Amino acid sequence: MNPFKYHRVENLQRAKDQQNLDENAKYLSGGMTLLPAMKHGLIQPSQLIDISTIVELGEIQVDALSVTIGAATKHDRVATSSLVQKEISGLAYLASQIGDAQVRVRGTLGGSLANNDPAADYPAATLALKGQIITDRRTIEAEDFFTGFYATALEDGEIIRKVRFIKPVQSAYAKFKQAASGYALAGVFVALYPNQEVRVAVTGVGQGVFRWLAAEKHYSDSSQVIDLHLDNLITDLHATSKYRAHLAKVLFNRAATQIKQYT
Known part of the structure:
Protein backbone atom coordinates (compact mmCIF):
# COMPACT_ATOMS: atom_id res chain seq x y z
CA MET A 1 0.00 0.00 0.00
CA ASN A 2 1.44 3.35 -1.04
CA PRO A 3 1.74 6.22 1.49
CA PHE A 4 -1.24 8.58 1.71
CA LYS A 5 -2.51 11.45 3.84
CA TYR A 6 -5.52 11.07 6.10
CA HIS A 7 -8.02 13.80 6.96
CA ARG A 8 -11.09 13.46 9.16
CA VAL A 9 -13.66 16.18 8.48
CA GLU A 10 -16.63 17.31 10.56
CA ASN A 11 -18.96 18.54 7.82
CA LEU A 12 -19.65 18.16 4.12
CA GLN A 13 -18.25 21.54 3.17
CA ARG A 14 -14.86 20.68 4.66
CA ALA A 15 -14.95 17.36 2.82
CA LYS A 16 -15.63 19.06 -0.52
CA ASP A 17 -13.02 21.73 0.13
CA GLN A 18 -10.41 19.07 0.87
CA GLN A 19 -11.35 17.06 -2.22
CA ASN A 20 -11.13 20.15 -4.43
CA LEU A 21 -7.50 20.54 -3.39
CA ASP A 22 -6.56 17.09 -4.68
CA GLU A 23 -8.37 15.32 -7.51
CA ASN A 24 -6.70 12.06 -6.49
CA ALA A 25 -8.29 12.10 -3.03
CA LYS A 26 -10.94 9.54 -2.08
CA TYR A 27 -13.77 9.74 0.44
CA LEU A 28 -13.65 7.15 3.22
CA SER A 29 -16.67 5.99 5.19
CA GLY A 30 -16.84 2.27 6.01
CA GLY A 31 -13.88 1.37 3.80
CA MET A 32 -15.15 -2.14 3.06
CA THR A 33 -14.26 -1.83 -0.63
CA LEU A 34 -11.81 1.05 -0.73
CA LEU A 35 -9.25 -0.27 1.76
CA PRO A 36 -8.91 -3.78 0.24
CA ALA A 37 -8.56 -2.16 -3.20
CA MET A 38 -5.76 0.04 -1.85
CA LYS A 39 -4.10 -2.94 -0.20
CA HIS A 40 -3.95 -4.78 -3.53
CA GLY A 41 -2.76 -1.73 -5.43
CA LEU A 42 -5.95 -1.36 -7.48
CA ILE A 43 -6.48 2.19 -6.23
CA GLN A 44 -3.72 4.54 -5.08
CA PRO A 45 -5.25 7.72 -3.64
CA SER A 46 -2.95 10.43 -2.40
CA GLN A 47 -5.23 11.11 0.55
CA LEU A 48 -8.31 9.76 2.29
CA ILE A 49 -11.04 12.13 3.45
CA ASP A 50 -12.88 10.45 6.32
CA ILE A 51 -16.57 11.44 6.29
CA SER A 52 -17.76 8.70 8.66
CA THR A 53 -18.33 10.98 11.66
CA ILE A 54 -20.32 13.73 9.91
CA VAL A 55 -23.52 13.87 11.97
CA GLU A 56 -26.03 14.39 9.16
CA LEU A 57 -24.71 11.36 7.29
CA GLY A 58 -25.67 9.07 10.16
CA GLU A 59 -29.26 10.14 10.76
CA ILE A 60 -32.43 8.08 10.26
CA GLN A 61 -35.61 10.09 9.72
CA VAL A 62 -39.22 9.05 9.13
CA ASP A 63 -42.14 11.04 7.77
CA ALA A 64 -45.61 10.11 6.52
CA LEU A 65 -44.37 8.82 3.18
CA SER A 66 -40.76 7.77 3.57
CA VAL A 67 -37.77 6.62 5.58
CA THR A 68 -34.58 8.59 4.95
CA ILE A 69 -31.24 7.09 6.00
CA GLY A 70 -27.91 8.89 6.08
CA ALA A 71 -25.22 7.59 3.74
CA ALA A 72 -22.74 6.82 6.53
CA THR A 73 -25.25 4.75 8.50
CA LYS A 74 -23.78 1.34 9.27
CA HIS A 75 -25.53 -1.83 8.12
CA ASP A 76 -25.93 -2.98 11.72
CA ARG A 77 -27.75 0.21 12.66
CA VAL A 78 -30.17 -0.15 9.76
CA ALA A 79 -30.80 -3.76 10.78
CA THR A 80 -31.47 -2.94 14.45
CA SER A 81 -33.25 0.41 14.09
CA SER A 82 -36.76 0.19 15.55
CA LEU A 83 -37.86 2.85 13.05
CA VAL A 84 -36.67 0.86 10.05
CA GLN A 85 -38.02 -2.40 11.46
CA LYS A 86 -41.45 -0.84 11.94
CA GLU A 87 -41.71 1.09 8.67
CA ILE A 88 -39.80 -1.09 6.17
CA SER A 89 -39.20 -4.48 7.75
CA GLY A 90 -37.78 -5.94 4.55
CA LEU A 91 -35.02 -3.33 4.52
CA ALA A 92 -34.07 -4.04 8.13
CA TYR A 93 -33.92 -7.76 7.39
CA LEU A 94 -31.82 -7.16 4.28
CA ALA A 95 -29.28 -5.17 6.30
CA SER A 96 -29.06 -8.00 8.84
CA GLN A 97 -28.03 -10.40 6.06
CA ILE A 98 -25.13 -8.38 4.66
CA GLY A 99 -21.72 -10.04 4.99
CA ASP A 100 -20.83 -10.99 8.54
CA ALA A 101 -20.88 -9.17 11.89
CA GLN A 102 -17.57 -7.41 11.22
CA VAL A 103 -18.79 -6.10 7.87
CA ARG A 104 -22.11 -4.94 9.32
CA VAL A 105 -20.50 -2.79 12.01
CA ARG A 106 -18.21 -1.05 9.48
CA GLY A 107 -19.92 -1.04 6.09
CA THR A 108 -22.32 1.77 5.17
CA LEU A 109 -25.41 2.27 3.06
CA GLY A 110 -23.86 5.01 0.94
CA GLY A 111 -20.67 3.07 0.35
CA SER A 112 -22.59 0.05 -0.88
CA LEU A 113 -24.63 2.12 -3.33
CA ALA A 114 -21.65 4.12 -4.58
CA ASN A 115 -19.71 0.92 -5.25
CA ASN A 116 -22.70 -0.80 -6.89
CA ASP A 117 -21.32 -4.31 -6.65
CA PRO A 118 -23.57 -6.49 -8.85
CA ALA A 119 -24.02 -8.90 -5.93
CA ALA A 120 -24.66 -6.26 -3.24
CA ASP A 121 -27.94 -6.24 -1.32
CA TYR A 122 -28.85 -2.56 -0.90
CA PRO A 123 -29.25 -1.82 -4.63
CA ALA A 124 -32.18 -4.28 -4.78
CA ALA A 125 -33.95 -2.56 -1.89
CA THR A 126 -33.25 0.89 -3.27
CA LEU A 127 -34.70 0.03 -6.66
CA ALA A 128 -37.75 -1.80 -5.30
CA LEU A 129 -38.53 0.88 -2.70
CA LYS A 130 -38.58 3.78 -5.19
CA GLY A 131 -35.33 5.05 -3.70
CA GLN A 132 -33.97 8.53 -4.19
CA ILE A 133 -30.22 9.04 -3.76
CA ILE A 134 -29.70 12.55 -2.40
CA THR A 135 -26.20 13.92 -2.96
CA ASP A 136 -24.50 17.22 -2.21
CA ARG A 137 -25.56 18.37 -5.70
CA ARG A 138 -28.89 16.78 -6.65
CA THR A 139 -31.46 14.04 -6.16
CA ILE A 140 -31.12 10.95 -8.35
CA GLU A 141 -33.93 8.43 -8.79
CA ALA A 142 -32.85 4.83 -8.25
CA GLU A 143 -33.99 4.00 -11.78
CA ASP A 144 -31.34 6.42 -13.08
CA PHE A 145 -28.63 5.82 -10.46
CA PHE A 146 -27.45 2.28 -11.28
CA THR A 147 -25.94 2.60 -14.74
CA GLY A 148 -23.94 -0.61 -15.22
CA PHE A 149 -21.32 -3.00 -13.89
CA TYR A 150 -19.85 -1.27 -10.80
CA ALA A 151 -21.08 1.99 -12.34
CA THR A 152 -23.42 4.72 -11.09
CA ALA A 153 -24.59 8.18 -12.10
CA LEU A 154 -22.31 9.81 -9.50
CA GLU A 155 -19.92 12.41 -10.85
CA ASP A 156 -16.33 12.91 -9.69
CA GLY A 157 -16.29 14.27 -6.15
CA GLU A 158 -20.04 13.91 -5.66
CA ILE A 159 -21.03 12.75 -2.17
CA ILE A 160 -24.12 10.73 -1.28
CA ARG A 161 -25.74 12.48 1.70
CA LYS A 162 -28.75 10.26 2.29
CA VAL A 163 -31.17 7.85 0.68
CA ARG A 164 -34.94 8.23 0.76
CA PHE A 165 -37.07 5.08 0.62
CA ILE A 166 -40.82 5.32 -0.04
CA LYS A 167 -42.68 3.30 2.60
CA PRO A 168 -44.50 0.26 1.21
CA VAL A 169 -47.53 -1.50 2.61
Missing part, protein backbone atom coordinates in the same frame (compact mmCIF):
# COMPACT_ATOMS: atom_id res chain seq x y z
CA GLN A 170 -45.24 -4.49 3.14
CA SER A 171 -41.85 -5.68 1.93
CA ALA A 172 -39.66 -8.76 2.01
CA TYR A 173 -36.18 -9.83 0.94
CA ALA A 174 -35.06 -13.36 0.14
CA LYS A 175 -31.42 -14.18 -0.47
CA PHE A 176 -29.16 -17.13 -1.27
CA LYS A 177 -25.66 -16.32 -0.01
CA GLN A 178 -22.36 -17.10 -1.62
CA ALA A 179 -20.86 -19.06 1.27
CA ALA A 180 -17.42 -17.47 1.53
CA SER A 181 -18.27 -13.80 1.03
CA GLY A 182 -21.87 -13.47 2.12
CA TYR A 183 -22.69 -11.65 -1.12
CA ALA A 184 -25.89 -12.59 -2.92
CA LEU A 185 -25.64 -15.45 -5.36
CA ALA A 186 -29.19 -14.29 -5.92
CA GLY A 187 -31.35 -11.86 -3.98
CA VAL A 188 -34.92 -10.73 -4.59
CA PHE A 189 -36.59 -7.75 -2.92
CA VAL A 190 -40.38 -7.41 -3.20
CA ALA A 191 -42.27 -4.26 -2.19
CA LEU A 192 -46.06 -4.00 -2.15
CA TYR A 193 -47.61 -0.54 -2.44
CA PRO A 194 -51.26 0.63 -2.32
CA ASN A 195 -53.59 -0.47 -5.13
CA GLN A 196 -51.62 -3.69 -5.53
CA GLU A 197 -48.63 -1.96 -7.08
CA VAL A 198 -45.72 -4.39 -6.80
CA ARG A 199 -42.04 -3.74 -7.43
CA VAL A 200 -39.51 -6.57 -7.64
CA ALA A 201 -35.75 -6.03 -7.86
CA VAL A 202 -33.10 -8.70 -8.34
CA THR A 203 -29.42 -8.65 -7.42
CA GLY A 204 -26.56 -11.12 -7.73
CA VAL A 205 -27.60 -12.76 -10.98
CA GLY A 206 -26.45 -10.31 -13.65
CA GLN A 207 -24.17 -7.38 -14.43
CA GLY A 208 -26.13 -5.25 -11.99
CA VAL A 209 -29.42 -4.85 -10.17
CA PHE A 210 -32.60 -4.76 -12.25
CA ARG A 211 -36.37 -4.78 -11.92
CA TRP A 212 -38.07 -8.05 -12.73
CA LEU A 213 -41.14 -6.84 -14.60
CA ALA A 214 -42.52 -10.31 -15.32
CA ALA A 215 -42.54 -11.14 -11.62
CA GLU A 216 -44.29 -7.86 -10.84
CA LYS A 217 -46.98 -8.72 -13.38
CA HIS A 218 -47.57 -12.18 -11.97
CA TYR A 219 -47.28 -11.35 -8.26
CA SER A 220 -50.91 -12.31 -7.64
CA ASP A 221 -50.10 -15.85 -8.75
CA SER A 222 -46.53 -16.51 -7.65
CA SER A 223 -46.95 -20.23 -8.40
CA GLN A 224 -47.06 -19.37 -12.11
CA VAL A 225 -43.92 -20.09 -14.12
CA ILE A 226 -42.13 -16.77 -14.70
CA ASP A 227 -39.49 -16.34 -17.35
CA LEU A 228 -36.12 -14.79 -16.49
CA HIS A 229 -34.14 -14.37 -19.70
CA LEU A 230 -30.88 -16.26 -19.35
CA ASP A 231 -28.98 -14.00 -21.74
CA ASN A 232 -29.13 -11.26 -19.09
CA LEU A 233 -27.59 -13.45 -16.39
CA ILE A 234 -24.02 -14.39 -15.58
CA THR A 235 -22.13 -17.64 -15.23
CA ASP A 236 -19.04 -17.70 -13.02
CA LEU A 237 -17.16 -20.05 -10.70
CA HIS A 238 -19.98 -19.84 -8.15
CA ALA A 239 -23.00 -20.69 -10.30
CA THR A 240 -24.32 -21.01 -13.84
CA SER A 241 -26.86 -18.63 -15.31
CA LYS A 242 -29.48 -21.40 -15.26
CA TYR A 243 -28.92 -22.02 -11.56
CA ARG A 244 -29.15 -18.31 -10.82
CA ALA A 245 -32.43 -18.13 -12.76
CA HIS A 246 -33.77 -21.03 -10.71
CA LEU A 247 -32.69 -19.35 -7.47
CA ALA A 248 -34.35 -16.08 -8.46
CA LYS A 249 -37.67 -17.82 -9.06
CA VAL A 250 -37.53 -19.67 -5.75
CA LEU A 251 -36.56 -16.53 -3.85
CA PHE A 252 -39.31 -14.48 -5.48
CA ASN A 253 -41.87 -17.06 -4.40
CA ARG A 254 -40.52 -16.97 -0.84
CA ALA A 255 -40.62 -13.19 -0.62
CA ALA A 256 -44.06 -12.95 -2.22
CA THR A 257 -45.45 -15.61 0.10
CA GLN A 258 -44.06 -13.79 3.12
CA ILE A 259 -45.74 -10.54 2.08
CA LYS A 260 -49.08 -12.25 1.49
CA GLN A 261 -48.99 -13.70 5.00
CA TYR A 262 -48.97 -10.20 6.49
CA THR A 263 -51.38 -8.40 4.14
Whole structure:
Protein backbone atom coordinates (compact mmCIF):
# COMPACT_ATOMS: atom_id res chain seq x y z
CA MET A 1 0.00 0.00 0.00
CA ASN A 2 1.44 3.35 -1.04
CA PRO A 3 1.74 6.22 1.49
CA PHE A 4 -1.24 8.58 1.71
CA LYS A 5 -2.51 11.45 3.84
CA TYR A 6 -5.52 11.07 6.10
CA HIS A 7 -8.02 13.80 6.96
CA ARG A 8 -11.09 13.46 9.16
CA VAL A 9 -13.66 16.18 8.48
CA GLU A 10 -16.63 17.31 10.56
CA ASN A 11 -18.96 18.54 7.82
CA LEU A 12 -19.65 18.16 4.12
CA GLN A 13 -18.25 21.54 3.17
CA ARG A 14 -14.86 20.68 4.66
CA ALA A 15 -14.95 17.36 2.82
CA LYS A 16 -15.63 19.06 -0.52
CA ASP A 17 -13.02 21.73 0.13
CA GLN A 18 -10.41 19.07 0.87
CA GLN A 19 -11.35 17.06 -2.22
CA ASN A 20 -11.13 20.15 -4.43
CA LEU A 21 -7.50 20.54 -3.39
CA ASP A 22 -6.56 17.09 -4.68
CA GLU A 23 -8.37 15.32 -7.51
CA ASN A 24 -6.70 12.06 -6.49
CA ALA A 25 -8.29 12.10 -3.03
CA LYS A 26 -10.94 9.54 -2.08
CA TYR A 27 -13.77 9.74 0.44
CA LEU A 28 -13.65 7.15 3.22
CA SER A 29 -16.67 5.99 5.19
CA GLY A 30 -16.84 2.27 6.01
CA GLY A 31 -13.88 1.37 3.80
CA MET A 32 -15.15 -2.14 3.06
CA THR A 33 -14.26 -1.83 -0.63
CA LEU A 34 -11.81 1.05 -0.73
CA LEU A 35 -9.25 -0.27 1.76
CA PRO A 36 -8.91 -3.78 0.24
CA ALA A 37 -8.56 -2.16 -3.20
CA MET A 38 -5.76 0.04 -1.85
CA LYS A 39 -4.10 -2.94 -0.20
CA HIS A 40 -3.95 -4.78 -3.53
CA GLY A 41 -2.76 -1.73 -5.43
CA LEU A 42 -5.95 -1.36 -7.48
CA ILE A 43 -6.48 2.19 -6.23
CA GLN A 44 -3.72 4.54 -5.08
CA PRO A 45 -5.25 7.72 -3.64
CA SER A 46 -2.95 10.43 -2.40
CA GLN A 47 -5.23 11.11 0.55
CA LEU A 48 -8.31 9.76 2.29
CA ILE A 49 -11.04 12.13 3.45
CA ASP A 50 -12.88 10.45 6.32
CA ILE A 51 -16.57 11.44 6.29
CA SER A 52 -17.76 8.70 8.66
CA THR A 53 -18.33 10.98 11.66
CA ILE A 54 -20.32 13.73 9.91
CA VAL A 55 -23.52 13.87 11.97
CA GLU A 56 -26.03 14.39 9.16
CA LEU A 57 -24.71 11.36 7.29
CA GLY A 58 -25.67 9.07 10.16
CA GLU A 59 -29.26 10.14 10.76
CA ILE A 60 -32.43 8.08 10.26
CA GLN A 61 -35.61 10.09 9.72
CA VAL A 62 -39.22 9.05 9.13
CA ASP A 63 -42.14 11.04 7.77
CA ALA A 64 -45.61 10.11 6.52
CA LEU A 65 -44.37 8.82 3.18
CA SER A 66 -40.76 7.77 3.57
CA VAL A 67 -37.77 6.62 5.58
CA THR A 68 -34.58 8.59 4.95
CA ILE A 69 -31.24 7.09 6.00
CA GLY A 70 -27.91 8.89 6.08
CA ALA A 71 -25.22 7.59 3.74
CA ALA A 72 -22.74 6.82 6.53
CA THR A 73 -25.25 4.75 8.50
CA LYS A 74 -23.78 1.34 9.27
CA HIS A 75 -25.53 -1.83 8.12
CA ASP A 76 -25.93 -2.98 11.72
CA ARG A 77 -27.75 0.21 12.66
CA VAL A 78 -30.17 -0.15 9.76
CA ALA A 79 -30.80 -3.76 10.78
CA THR A 80 -31.47 -2.94 14.45
CA SER A 81 -33.25 0.41 14.09
CA SER A 82 -36.76 0.19 15.55
CA LEU A 83 -37.86 2.85 13.05
CA VAL A 84 -36.67 0.86 10.05
CA GLN A 85 -38.02 -2.40 11.46
CA LYS A 86 -41.45 -0.84 11.94
CA GLU A 87 -41.71 1.09 8.67
CA ILE A 88 -39.80 -1.09 6.17
CA SER A 89 -39.20 -4.48 7.75
CA GLY A 90 -37.78 -5.94 4.55
CA LEU A 91 -35.02 -3.33 4.52
CA ALA A 92 -34.07 -4.04 8.13
CA TYR A 93 -33.92 -7.76 7.39
CA LEU A 94 -31.82 -7.16 4.28
CA ALA A 95 -29.28 -5.17 6.30
CA SER A 96 -29.06 -8.00 8.84
CA GLN A 97 -28.03 -10.40 6.06
CA ILE A 98 -25.13 -8.38 4.66
CA GLY A 99 -21.72 -10.04 4.99
CA ASP A 100 -20.83 -10.99 8.54
CA ALA A 101 -20.88 -9.17 11.89
CA GLN A 102 -17.57 -7.41 11.22
CA VAL A 103 -18.79 -6.10 7.87
CA ARG A 104 -22.11 -4.94 9.32
CA VAL A 105 -20.50 -2.79 12.01
CA ARG A 106 -18.21 -1.05 9.48
CA GLY A 107 -19.92 -1.04 6.09
CA THR A 108 -22.32 1.77 5.17
CA LEU A 109 -25.41 2.27 3.06
CA GLY A 110 -23.86 5.01 0.94
CA GLY A 111 -20.67 3.07 0.35
CA SER A 112 -22.59 0.05 -0.88
CA LEU A 113 -24.63 2.12 -3.33
CA ALA A 114 -21.65 4.12 -4.58
CA ASN A 115 -19.71 0.92 -5.25
CA ASN A 116 -22.70 -0.80 -6.89
CA ASP A 117 -21.32 -4.31 -6.65
CA PRO A 118 -23.57 -6.49 -8.85
CA ALA A 119 -24.02 -8.90 -5.93
CA ALA A 120 -24.66 -6.26 -3.24
CA ASP A 121 -27.94 -6.24 -1.32
CA TYR A 122 -28.85 -2.56 -0.90
CA PRO A 123 -29.25 -1.82 -4.63
CA ALA A 124 -32.18 -4.28 -4.78
CA ALA A 125 -33.95 -2.56 -1.89
CA THR A 126 -33.25 0.89 -3.27
CA LEU A 127 -34.70 0.03 -6.66
CA ALA A 128 -37.75 -1.80 -5.30
CA LEU A 129 -38.53 0.88 -2.70
CA LYS A 130 -38.58 3.78 -5.19
CA GLY A 131 -35.33 5.05 -3.70
CA GLN A 132 -33.97 8.53 -4.19
CA ILE A 133 -30.22 9.04 -3.76
CA ILE A 134 -29.70 12.55 -2.40
CA THR A 135 -26.20 13.92 -2.96
CA ASP A 136 -24.50 17.22 -2.21
CA ARG A 137 -25.56 18.37 -5.70
CA ARG A 138 -28.89 16.78 -6.65
CA THR A 139 -31.46 14.04 -6.16
CA ILE A 140 -31.12 10.95 -8.35
CA GLU A 141 -33.93 8.43 -8.79
CA ALA A 142 -32.85 4.83 -8.25
CA GLU A 143 -33.99 4.00 -11.78
CA ASP A 144 -31.34 6.42 -13.08
CA PHE A 145 -28.63 5.82 -10.46
CA PHE A 146 -27.45 2.28 -11.28
CA THR A 147 -25.94 2.60 -14.74
CA GLY A 148 -23.94 -0.61 -15.22
CA PHE A 149 -21.32 -3.00 -13.89
CA TYR A 150 -19.85 -1.27 -10.80
CA ALA A 151 -21.08 1.99 -12.34
CA THR A 152 -23.42 4.72 -11.09
CA ALA A 153 -24.59 8.18 -12.10
CA LEU A 154 -22.31 9.81 -9.50
CA GLU A 155 -19.92 12.41 -10.85
CA ASP A 156 -16.33 12.91 -9.69
CA GLY A 157 -16.29 14.27 -6.15
CA GLU A 158 -20.04 13.91 -5.66
CA ILE A 159 -21.03 12.75 -2.17
CA ILE A 160 -24.12 10.73 -1.28
CA ARG A 161 -25.74 12.48 1.70
CA LYS A 162 -28.75 10.26 2.29
CA VAL A 163 -31.17 7.85 0.68
CA ARG A 164 -34.94 8.23 0.76
CA PHE A 165 -37.07 5.08 0.62
CA ILE A 166 -40.82 5.32 -0.04
CA LYS A 167 -42.68 3.30 2.60
CA PRO A 168 -44.50 0.26 1.21
CA VAL A 169 -47.53 -1.50 2.61
CA GLN A 170 -45.24 -4.49 3.14
CA SER A 171 -41.85 -5.68 1.93
CA ALA A 172 -39.66 -8.76 2.01
CA TYR A 173 -36.18 -9.83 0.94
CA ALA A 174 -35.06 -13.36 0.14
CA LYS A 175 -31.42 -14.18 -0.47
CA PHE A 176 -29.16 -17.13 -1.27
CA LYS A 177 -25.66 -16.32 -0.01
CA GLN A 178 -22.36 -17.10 -1.62
CA ALA A 179 -20.86 -19.06 1.27
CA ALA A 180 -17.42 -17.47 1.53
CA SER A 181 -18.27 -13.80 1.03
CA GLY A 182 -21.87 -13.47 2.12
CA TYR A 183 -22.69 -11.65 -1.12
CA ALA A 184 -25.89 -12.59 -2.92
CA LEU A 185 -25.64 -15.45 -5.36
CA ALA A 186 -29.19 -14.29 -5.92
CA GLY A 187 -31.35 -11.86 -3.98
CA VAL A 188 -34.92 -10.73 -4.59
CA PHE A 189 -36.59 -7.75 -2.92
CA VAL A 190 -40.38 -7.41 -3.20
CA ALA A 191 -42.27 -4.26 -2.19
CA LEU A 192 -46.06 -4.00 -2.15
CA TYR A 193 -47.61 -0.54 -2.44
CA PRO A 194 -51.26 0.63 -2.32
CA ASN A 195 -53.59 -0.47 -5.13
CA GLN A 196 -51.62 -3.69 -5.53
CA GLU A 197 -48.63 -1.96 -7.08
CA VAL A 198 -45.72 -4.39 -6.80
CA ARG A 199 -42.04 -3.74 -7.43
CA VAL A 200 -39.51 -6.57 -7.64
CA ALA A 201 -35.75 -6.03 -7.86
CA VAL A 202 -33.10 -8.70 -8.34
CA THR A 203 -29.42 -8.65 -7.42
CA GLY A 204 -26.56 -11.12 -7.73
CA VAL A 205 -27.60 -12.76 -10.98
CA GLY A 206 -26.45 -10.31 -13.65
CA GLN A 207 -24.17 -7.38 -14.43
CA GLY A 208 -26.13 -5.25 -11.99
CA VAL A 209 -29.42 -4.85 -10.17
CA PHE A 210 -32.60 -4.76 -12.25
CA ARG A 211 -36.37 -4.78 -11.92
CA TRP A 212 -38.07 -8.05 -12.73
CA LEU A 213 -41.14 -6.84 -14.60
CA ALA A 214 -42.52 -10.31 -15.32
CA ALA A 215 -42.54 -11.14 -11.62
CA GLU A 216 -44.29 -7.86 -10.84
CA LYS A 217 -46.98 -8.72 -13.38
CA HIS A 218 -47.57 -12.18 -11.97
CA TYR A 219 -47.28 -11.35 -8.26
CA SER A 220 -50.91 -12.31 -7.64
CA ASP A 221 -50.10 -15.85 -8.75
CA SER A 222 -46.53 -16.51 -7.65
CA SER A 223 -46.95 -20.23 -8.40
CA GLN A 224 -47.06 -19.37 -12.11
CA VAL A 225 -43.92 -20.09 -14.12
CA ILE A 226 -42.13 -16.77 -14.70
CA ASP A 227 -39.49 -16.34 -17.35
CA LEU A 228 -36.12 -14.79 -16.49
CA HIS A 229 -34.14 -14.37 -19.70
CA LEU A 230 -30.88 -16.26 -19.35
CA ASP A 231 -28.98 -14.00 -21.74
CA ASN A 232 -29.13 -11.26 -19.09
CA LEU A 233 -27.59 -13.45 -16.39
CA ILE A 234 -24.02 -14.39 -15.58
CA THR A 235 -22.13 -17.64 -15.23
CA ASP A 236 -19.04 -17.70 -13.02
CA LEU A 237 -17.16 -20.05 -10.70
CA HIS A 238 -19.98 -19.84 -8.15
CA ALA A 239 -23.00 -20.69 -10.30
CA THR A 240 -24.32 -21.01 -13.84
CA SER A 241 -26.86 -18.63 -15.31
CA LYS A 242 -29.48 -21.40 -15.26
CA TYR A 243 -28.92 -22.02 -11.56
CA ARG A 244 -29.15 -18.31 -10.82
CA ALA A 245 -32.43 -18.13 -12.76
CA HIS A 246 -33.77 -21.03 -10.71
CA LEU A 247 -32.69 -19.35 -7.47
CA ALA A 248 -34.35 -16.08 -8.46
CA LYS A 249 -37.67 -17.82 -9.06
CA VAL A 250 -37.53 -19.67 -5.75
CA LEU A 251 -36.56 -16.53 -3.85
CA PHE A 252 -39.31 -14.48 -5.48
CA ASN A 253 -41.87 -17.06 -4.40
CA ARG A 254 -40.52 -16.97 -0.84
CA ALA A 255 -40.62 -13.19 -0.62
CA ALA A 256 -44.06 -12.95 -2.22
CA THR A 257 -45.45 -15.61 0.10
CA GLN A 258 -44.06 -13.79 3.12
CA ILE A 259 -45.74 -10.54 2.08
CA LYS A 260 -49.08 -12.25 1.49
CA GLN A 261 -48.99 -13.70 5.00
CA TYR A 262 -48.97 -10.20 6.49
CA THR A 263 -51.38 -8.40 4.14
